[in-house]
Amino acid sequence: MAILDEIGATIRQLAAGAGSSVVGVGQRWGVGSGIVLGEGTVLTNAHNVRGDRVTVTFADGRTAEGNVAGHDVDGDLAVIGVDTGGAPALPWADGAAAEIGTPVFALANPGGRGLRVTFGFVSGVERSFRGPRGRRITGSLEHTAPLLPGSSGGPVLTAAGQLLAINTNRLGEGFYLAIPADEALRDRAGALGRGESAQSPRLGIAIAPNHVARRLRRAVGLPDTDGLLVRDVVEDSPAARAGLAQGDLIVAAAGQPVRTPDDLFDALQAASGGAIELTITRGTEERTIQVTLGDRSQPDNQA
Numbered sequence: 001m002a003i004l005d006e007i008g009a010t011i012r013q014l015a016a017g018a019g020s021s022v023v024g025v026g027q028r029w030g031v032g033s034g035i036v037l038g039e040g041t042v043l044t045n046a047h048n049v050r051g052d053r054v055t056v057t058f059a060d061g062r063t064a065e066g067n068v069a070g071h072d073v074d075g076d077l078a079v080i081g082v083d084t085g086g087a088p089a090l091p092w093a094d095g096a097a098a099e100i101g102t103p104v105f106a107l108a109n110p111g112g113r114g115l116r117v118t119f120g121f122v123s124g125v126e127r128s129f130r131g132p133r134g135r136r137i138t139g140s141l142e143h144t145a146p147l148l149p150g151s152s153g154g155p156v157l158t159a160a161g162q163l164l165a166i167n168t169n170r171l172g173e174g175f176y177l178a179i180p181a182d183e184a185l186r187d188r189a190g191a192l193g194r195g196e197s198a199q200s201p202r203l204g205i206a207i208a209p210n211h212v213a214r215r216l217r218r219a220v221g222l223p224d225t226d227g228l229l230v231r232d233v234v235e236d237s238p239a240a241r242a243g244l245a246q247g248d249l250i251v252a253a254a255g256q257p258v259r260t261p262d263d264l265f266d267a268l269q270a271a272s273g274g275a276i277e278l279t280i281t282r283g284t285e286e287r288t289i290q291v292t293l294g295d296r297s298q299p300d301n302q303a
Contacts, residue, residue, distance in 0.1 A: 007119055010159050014105050015117045018161040021090045022154055024057035024112025025049065025080070031111025033154035034080065035166065038089045042066065042080040043189050044153035045168055046073045047132045049080070056082045057112025070192030074135040074200055074265075076168055077179070079192035090155055092181055093162035098122045104143050105157045106167060106176065110150025120145030129169045129177050135200075135265055140177040141165045147176055155181075201268045201276075201293040204237020205230050205244060210259055213249055225281055226259045227251040242291040244280065251286070252279035268293070 021036040025048045032048030034056065042056060049068050057063045066082025098104065102122040109115050124142035131137050143156060147167060156165040156178045165178035166185070179185060208216070213229035227249040233240050250258050253267035254276055268276060275292045 011105065011117045011119060014107065014157060014159075014161055015115060018090060018107060018155070018157055019115045019117065020059045021088050022059065022107045022109045022115060023087070024109040024150075025054060025153055026111055027055045027057075031113070031150040032152050033108040033110060033150065033167070035153070035155050035163070036084050036087045036089050037079075037189060037193075038084075040081055040084055041069075041089075041193050042082055042084065043166065044078050044080060045166070046071045046076045046078045048153050049078050054080055055112075056080060057109065058085060058087055059109065059115060060085075061112075063112065070195050070197040072188065072192060072197065074131050074137075075179075075188065076131045076137060077166075077185075077188060077192060079189055081193070090157075090163045091161065092186065093158055093164050097180060097182065098125070098141060098164050100125060103159065104145055104164060105159065106143065106145035106147055106151070106154065107157060108147055108151035108154035108167070110148055113150070116148060116151065118145040118147060123175060127177055129171075136262055137168075137179070139180060140168070141180050142171070142175055142177055144174055145176065146174055151176075200265075201271055201274075202237070203239040203244070203268070203291060203293075204234035205239045206232040207250070207261065207264070209261065217249070222284065225249055225251060226257065227281065228258055228261065228264060238291050238293050242278075242289050244278070244289065244291070245282070247282070249281040250278055251281055253277070 023034045025032040025034045025044045034042040034044035037043050052068050054066050056066045064083050066080040069079045069081040071078040106118050120143050122143050127140040127142045128138045154167050155163050163181045165180045167178045169177040208229040208231050230248045258264050279288050
């Protein structure tokens with residue numbers, strides 16, 4: 001019982017101390033959590049914010065309207081500029097990264113509905129998941145501290161209240177993935193706080209993966225071909241201006257085969273000169289089109 005008493009005491013200490021640095025993000029349409037990183041600065045997940053304005057609820061119940069200073073949708077991170085009202089910043093953890101078996105404490109304030117503190121262990125490291133637009137996020141920490149919906153953006157802490165990671169993705173079955181609070185995250189958060197949003201080149205399309213494309217092509221009597229099926233094209237997007245159409249199958253980008261969304265994302269990221277060459281199959285005909293990547297801001301869940 002002594003161990004359980006010690007865990008309980010730590011939870012109470014973190015709630016009383018670090019809890020004042022955990023905020024609620026958003027209202028009504030969807031909610032999340034966030035972390036006070038410094039005066040006037042809150043870190044959360046990009047999927048917790050919509051548009052340039054967001055409501056932030058602090059531990060004492062105060063609400064304030066904040067501005068999204070910068071966001072990285074593919075990395076699922078956003079920094080909000082808001083009056084933090086003296087709420088303390090969470091200290092970053094120093095030293096070695098967490099390992100499997102490391103005890104952790106997860107905090108959340110889902111949409112400002114009240115602080116939650118739970119306990120668990122690191123159950124996996126170097127995990128990966130898909131961000132809001134399908135980009136793979138690697139190097140994640142998996143832990144077993146149970147969390148309610150709306151907990152993404154909240155912190156994973158050591159027993160001393162130091163920031164180990166930011167909760168980001170629920171796996172189900174009692175597991176959560178979190179982005180490690182390492183030097184890279186510090187740099188990214190700092191850049192976002194300065195308004196340096198991370199923008200990746202976008203085509204302006206919604207895509208279906210290879211296995212779905214194969215099934216749909218078979219259903220209409222077309223031959224099997226590896227590629228990504230275009231499910232939708234955003235009006236006046238780079239893809240639309242280049243003539244890409246719903247039902248096209250992207251089979252290559254910049255001369256390299258495209259079999260997974262990551263193949264296409266990597267080709268877009270490496271595109272030079274603001275343009276990329278795509279090889280597509282339309283029905284049974286293969287053709288090559290040149291896409292000028294002038295518009296880098298497309299809606300979520302699109303390439």
